[in-house]
Amino acid sequence: MRVGILGGGQLARMLALAGYPLGLNFVVLDPGADVCAASVADQLQGAYDDESLLAELAAKVDIVSYEFENVPARAVELLADKVPVYPPRQALAMAQDRLNEKNLFRKLGIATPDFVAVNSLAELEQAMEQVGWPAVVKTRTQGYDGKGQAVLSQPEELAPAWQSLSGVPAIVEAFVPFEREVSIIAVRSTTGEMICYPLTENTHRDGVLRLSIARPDDPMQSQAEAYAERLMNELDYVGVLALELFQAGETLLANEFAPRVHNSGHWTQDGAETSQFENHLRAVLGLPLGATDAIGYTAMVNLIGAIPAVEDVLVNTHSHLHLYGKEPHPGRKVGHINLQAQSKQELEAELKLVLTLAGE
């Protein structure tokens, strides 16, 4: 079986590495010249909406998936005429538009921070009366890693914030005083089989994920699973889905979902019996899903902008390094370190060391 992936970055690379043992081969489509998945997959180089390349991809593979959610809808349409494309396009459409996404959450009884759609500065000013201060204004489309959003703390910030987003359609959300950010990595296969990983607790820096800690037996697990299940059933979802949540009191509030393998699930490579990458492939191929149990105490630290000396990382015998084969640039995710431990205390001690190495 040959699997096509739109995008040739680290997620495609890690999907391919997880897929060879299942007997799969990979073709990625990416406009980039030196994409990091190309070491372990064939690459078609060109634009995501290049019709002849998309036809070539469809002819070469049995199934297509993608590693980022801003895939042009037209590309998915063209491909889907010829080969199965998972996750399904309705999931992509929802994830590409924060307003549709939030409306879907609301419809499914998945709690969210209060939100209002805004299409002008005047609407934004009016919306603030409903959502209250402080708030966050976010473009409806194209946002990722904290880009395309602005925090609003006082009235004078409204005009510059609106301008910074170039006046495109947006939503404004109440800024919820939350205790922690968590995500649930869930998988659903073409057969409808569904399974979740233990809840992950996430820490961001400047809008970019820095640190994930797996929390098996977390008291919020069942609420998160119920949300993910509702969402995946509604979308007739296939593949891995990551749902990002804020915890406020005993309630989880949905922030957004990603219709793909997700950075907050990278710990599963070493810390779970089956990685999110393998389970994504199993799901899109309709194969039985693998066990998602966590192994001991486990966490992930992102390497952003710089790669520490490999020997310094591995001197902790429970550190597992995952480099993406990318040149370091400021702010660029170039790898991550997964940690294993026998106890919470041991994990905390390891985390301290590794966060220092990672430049915290």
Place this chain on the structure above:
Amino acid sequence: MRVGILGGGQLARMLALAGYPLGLNFVVLDPGADVCAASVADQLQGAYDDESLLAELAAKVDIVSYEFENVPARAVELLADKVPVYPPRQALAMAQDRLNEKNLFRKLGIATPDFVAVNSLAELEQAMEQVGWPAVVKTRTQGYDGKGQAVLSQPEELAPAWQSLSGVPAIVEAFVPFEREVSIIAVRSTTGEMICYPLTENTHRDGVLRLSIARPDDPMQSQAEAYAERLMNELDYVGVLALELFQAGETLLANEFAPRVHNSGHWTQDGAETSQFENHLRAVLGLPLGATDAIGYTAMVNLIGAIPAVEDVLVNTHSHLHLYGKEPHPGRKVGHINLQAQSKQELEAELKLVLTLAGE
């Protein structure tokens, strides 16, 4: 860093898959046209003793290793003039000749079955008086997976056995009534750091490994580790080494060692914190070695000659499939299944299912 590997089979493939996350890239040298490592590594196609290809390989990589022990000594010599080659050639020389190997065991105080070198039928007849019946006669070189050997149960078998081995220099060994076959997978790095995996209990069929079960806390662990340590220190060894042993009473008798990653260590991919493949790469690169602890109860079943339907394998959520991308032929190793379990009983139940799938 670029790593060269002599041989492009499944061991090279699994080394490469384990090495990308460390930021490595791979070039394999193999005469074959459709070798299974070529999906995940560049290939130089040609003979192992092709001097210009060896020079090309040396120019392309920072270090060379190999996936089989019958590497021509001349190839290693040529390479070693230009790049580090690990495991070191003295280990290769020993592993390529059963007589040297057994003499080395004897010298290091590593118990072995009684053995005598034989160079003619007359010598074989004479040797039988020393080692006693039954016995096994094995060619000194080129044997693997039970090839190049014959069991001797009665005097009439001596002449045909000697003929079946084409009369090449051989050793005859006492056939020890052993309780079980085990192996110890050990790793030693360029820095001298050394670590072993939990003892593995192995079952062969027709001379080919069928099943390995990891035995953490085995009472024979320390004896096996002491043997491996003596051997690796003597050879100034670098990389993974597999030492195959028979247990007779409270004594382990060394059968042979392989200077490479080994089939009986494949369970470490899912069943140990760091796989033998990753630790081999760490060792040859002089990086700190990763933890070798077993995760729960774990075993490996080889797929030989046929690949069962993937969905039938994965329906057990604790089965982890490793296919090599090879066409099945009778007797050919085409993949393996690693099993995880929370208890001995669970592992036994899984093993029963998987052995049936694998054609037992």
